[in-house]
Amino acid sequence: MARLKFLCDANRCIDCNACVTACKNEHDVPWGINRRRVVTINDGKPGERSVSMACMHCTNPPCAAVCPVNCFYQTEDGLVLHSKELCIGCGYCFYACPFGAPQFPQVRNFGSRGKMDKCTYCAGGPDADLSEEEYVRYGANRLAEGKLPLCAEMCSTKALLAGDGEIITQIYKERVVTRGYGSGAWGWKTAYGETIVVT
Amino acid sequence: MTHGLNWIRALVVMITLVMGAQLGQAMVQAAGAQEAGAQAAGQAINPTAMSVQESQLLQDETKIQGYLAQPDPKLAVLEQPLGRLWRTFHEAWLPWGSGILILATVLLLGGVYLIKGPIQADEVSGIKILRFSAFERFTHWMTAVSFIILALSGMNYIFGKRYLMPLIGPDSFATLAQWGKYAHNFLAWPFMLGVLFMIVVWTKDNFPQRGVDWAWLKAGGGVFNNTHPSAGRFNAGQKMIFWWVALAGIAMSVTGIMLLFPFAIFGVSGMQITQVIHSVIGFLFIAVIIFHIYIGTLGMEGAYDAMGTGEVDVAWARAHHDLWVEEQLRK
Numbered sequence: 001m002a003r004l005k006f007l008c009d010a011n012r013c014i015d016c017n018a019c020v021t022a023c024k025n026e027h028d029v030p031w032g033i034n035r036r037r038v039v040t041i042n043d044g045k046p047g048e049r050s051v052s053m054a055c056m057h058c059t060n061p062p063c064a065a066v067c068p069v070n071c072f073y074q075t076e077d078g079l080v081l082h083s084k085e086l087c088i089g090c091g092y093c094f095y096a097c098p099f100g101a102p103q104f105p106q107v108r109n110f111g112s113r114g115k116m117d118k119c120t121y122c123a124g125g126p127d128a129d130l131s132e133e134e135y136v137r138y139g140a141n142r143l144a145e146g147k148l149p150l151c152a153e154m155c156s157t158k159a160l161l162a163g164d165g166e167i168i169t170q171i172y173k174e175r176v177v178t179r180g181y182g183s184g185a186w187g188w189k190t191a192y193g194e195t196i197v198v199t
Numbered sequence: 200m201t202h203g204l205n206w207i208r209a210l211v212v213m214i215t216l217v218m219g220a221q222l223g224q225a226m227v228q229a230a231g232a233q234e235a236g237a238q239a240a241g242q243a244i245n246p247t248a249m250s251v252q253e254s255q256l257l258q259d260e261t262k263i264q265g266y267l268a269q270p271d272p273k274l275a276v277l278e279q280p281l282g283r284l285w286r287t288f289h290e291a292w293l294p295w296g297s298g299i300l301i302l303a304t305v306l307l308l309g310g311v312y313l314i315k316g317p318i319q320a321d322e323v324s325g326i327k328i329l330r331f332s333a334f335e336r337f338t339h340w341m342t343a344v345s346f347i348i349l350a351l352s353g354m355n356y357i358f359g360k361r362y363l364m365p366l367i368g369p370d371s372f373a374t375l376a377q378w379g380k381y382a383h384n385f386l387a388w389p390f391m392l393g394v395l396f397m398i399v400v401w402t403k404d405n406f407p408q409r410g411v412d413w414a415w416l417k418a419g420g421g422v423f424n425n426t427h428p429s430a431g432r433f434n435a436g437q438k439m440i441f442w443w444v445a446l447a448g449i450a451m452s453v454t455g456i457m458l459l460f461p462f463a464i465f466g467v468s469g470m471q472i473t474q475v476i477h478s479v480i481g482f483l484f485i486a487v488i489i490f491h492i493y494i495g496t497l498g499m500e501g502a503y504d505a506m507g508t509g510e511v512d513v514a515w516a517r518a519h520h521d522l523w524v525e526e527q528l529r530k
Binding site: 015017020032034037038039040041042043047051053062065066067068069070071085086087088089090091092094095096097098099100110111112113 | 251263264265266267268269271273274275276277278279280282283285286289290355356357359360364369370372373376377380384459460461462463467470471474
């Protein structure tokens with residue numbers, strides 16, 4: 001069974017935001033919600049790296065662990081999806097996520113959050129595949145049509161890769177071999193590290 | 200890269216990141232501050248020295264932030280590994296710690312009630328004296344009822360999915376949790392108002408009193424040796440409860456408001472700390488109030504009338520708050 005993953009090649013990303021725009025457009029993402037974004041470290045200085053970041057669909061998802069209503073579920077491909085019907089908008093998943101993937105519309109009383117929204121790997125949600133309700137709630141379900149996420153498809157430099165982990169690894173390995181040692185994707189040393197030993 | 204350059208770079212990075220983190224803004228502002236700092240020091244701008252290495256970012260700061268084209272500062276955080284620590288706290292330490300605390304409190308009080316029994320009222324004279332005015336009683340009950348619902352809805356965030364959801368299923372539970380969230384958000388306001396009123400009305404009676412309070416505490420309130428140590432309008436135990444409610448109530452209110460308007464002041468690290476404080480003090484508060492409810496209802500005969508009707512038996516008052524009765528009779 002394929003394990004679907006994202007990989008953003010920080011050496012290729014040119015901060016064009018095509019992935020951001022593609023995602024926004026494909027899923028009719030409302031104003032104020034940004035499922036995908038491009039973060040640039042060292043902007044304008046040597047060692048500038050841009051990384052396109054959305055949900056990383058973790059194997060042991062912290063968002064699912066802290067949810068007080070257990071609205072998350074994991075598909076066979078390893079995707080982390082959630083149900084907007086069960087979500088109460090408490091915001092715990094945002095505190096737990098190391099990448100800040102969950103997004104909330106500010107629509108309710110006081111500063112309260114509406115239902116959580118995040119990158120779905122273009123796989124929709126628990127509603128019936130390709131139905132009207134699913135599109136309105138979660139956006140397009142490209143995976144049900146046999147396609148891969150649009151952000152990776154639209155990437156102008158093929159920095160953002162999405163698909164089966166084995167195939168992505170192959171592609172990335174070839175790039176690394178061609179470039180030589182030292183060209184690592186940003187965050188490759190750690191996403192969750194407590195101590196960093198620089199060798 | 201010599202060792203010399205390394206520490207200059209680390210220092211510049213550290214200053215930059217501390218400023219950037221405090222503002223909670225994207226790297227744009229931090230970069231601007233960096234250049235200004237370098238120019239102010241009279242040095243030429245050295246981009247290589249100012250750029251940051253990945254390993255340094257996580258060592259100097261608890262999260263990695265950068266620049267981004269979208270205007271939401273929360274999105275500028277690329278990685279925040281503290282989320283893992285918060286997850287461990289929220290899923291392991293908090294449920295276990297608070298669960299044990301609450302259960303221990305209930306079992307302890309249950310044991311005291313069954314073994315020792317309630318504190319008996321010695322004589323009943325039949326004459327009543329006013330103990331709490333209508334306003335005081337209104338304030339107390341408004342705060343108390345709000346607190347009960349706040350406590351239940353608050354505990355639902357932590358224990359609900361473990362114990363309640365398997366009973367009623369995810370859909371009903373989600374609806375219940377949603378309404379619990381509304382209740383928690385809206386009843387917070389009368390609770391805060393009540394705490395404010397209590398502070399205004401009762402602070403003057405709750406200052407520690409020389410000689411009296413310490414003697415009361417040393418006697419253990421007279422509970423276990425069946426004596427009646429002197430006390431004013433409030434005995435030392437009640438004063439401790441008052442100060443707890445006042446101070447913890449303020450802490451809960453402040454953290455609660457910050458959680459109610461998320462990211463108005465803090466970034467994600469600040470919000471995590473706010474949630475930790477709110478939940479820890481919340482559970483301690485629940486334990487304290489369980490004790491308070493016990494003493495005020497089951498634990499002591501004649502005590503409930505004070506808040507229930509406002510009037511207490513004079514004999515009861517003389518036995519437990521003799522200094523206050525004398526003061527009242529002098530008026």
